[in-house]
Amino acid sequence: MSEETKSNKFSRRKFVKGIGSSIAGGYILSPAIAKAAKKISKEAKDFSEGKVPLSLKVNESVINVMIEPRTTLAELLRDELKLTGTKVVCNHGECGGCTVLLNNKAVYSCHLLALDAAGKDVTTIEGLSSNGKLHKIQQAFVDEDGLQCGFCTPGQVMAAAALLYKYSKPDKQQIMKEMSGNLCRCAAYPNIIKSVLSAVEKSNG
Ligand code: FES
Numbered sequence: 001m002s003e004e005t006k007s008n009k010f011s012r013r014k015f016v017k018g019i020g021s022s023i024a025g026g027y028i029l030s031p032a033i034a035k036a037a038k039k040i041s042k043e044a045k046d047f048s049e050g051k052v053p054l055s056l057k058v059n060e061s062v063i064n065v066m067i068e069p070r071t072t073l074a075e076l077l078r079d080e081l082k083l084t085g086t087k088v089v090c091n092h093g094e095c096g097g098c099t100v101l102l103n104n105k106a107v108y109s110c111h112l113l114a115l116d117a118a119g120k121d122v123t124t125i126e127g128l129s130s131n132g133k134l135h136k137i138q139q140a141f142v143d144e145d146g147l148q149c150g151f152c153t154p155g156q157v158m159a160a161a162a163l164l165y166k167y168s169k170p171d172k173q174q175i176m177k178e179m180s181g182n183l184c185r186c187a188a189y190p191n192i193i194k195s196v197l198s199a200v201e202k203s204n205g
C-alpha cells in the first residue's frame with residue numbers, strides 16, 4: 001500500500017469516527033433533548049395516539065382512564081377493566097347479552113360509547129353482590145334454575161335488577177315486557193320469568 005493510500009484510509013476512518021462521535025455525543029449530551037424526552041408522560045403519549053380522558057364510576061369505584069373515543073362501554077369494561085362478567089354476544093344492540101346498569105337503568109353496553117358514561121354510575125354483574133352475598137335477583141336465578149348454558153344470564157340478571165329499580169312490585173306482564181330486550185338462545189324464558197317473580201315476591205314478602 002502506497003503512503004498516499006495509507007494516509008487516505010487513515011483520514012477517512014478518522015473522519016467517519018469523528019462524525020460518529022460528534023453525532024452520538026451531541027444526542028446523548030444535549031440536555032434540552034434529554035429533558036424533553038423525559039418529560040413525555042404517559043398521558044401525553046396517549047393523547048398523541050388519539051386517546052381522551054374519561055372519568056366514571058364502575059361498581060362504586062372512581063375510574064380515570066385514557067381511551068380512544070370509539071371505545072364502547074362493553075370494551076372498556078371487558079378489555080380495560082377486565083370485568084368480563086359482561087358478555088358481548090351480538091355486539092349490535094340486539095340481544096341484551098351485554099346489559100349493565102347506567103345510573104340504575106339497563107343499557108346495552110356494546111351499543112353505548114364509553115364516553116357517554118362519563119360522570120355516571122355503571123354497575124356490572126360483578127358489582128351486584130356485596131360482602132360475598134348474592135344480590136336477591138342473583139339468588140333467585142340460582143334458586144329457580146333461571147338458566148341453561150348461562151351465557152345470557154349476566155345480561156338477564158342486570159335487566160332484572162334494573163326492573164326492580166323501576167317497579168317495586170312488577171306483575172308478570174311488566175316483567176315480560178321489561179325483559180323482552182334480553183334474548184336467550186336456550187329459551188330458558190319460563191324459569192327466567194319465574195326467577196324474577198320469585199325475587200319480586202321475596203322483596204315484598
Ligand atoms: S351483545 Fe350487546 S346487545 Fe347483544
Ligand code: FES
Binds near residue numbers: 150152184185
Ligand atoms: S341460558 Fe343459554 S342463552 Fe340463555
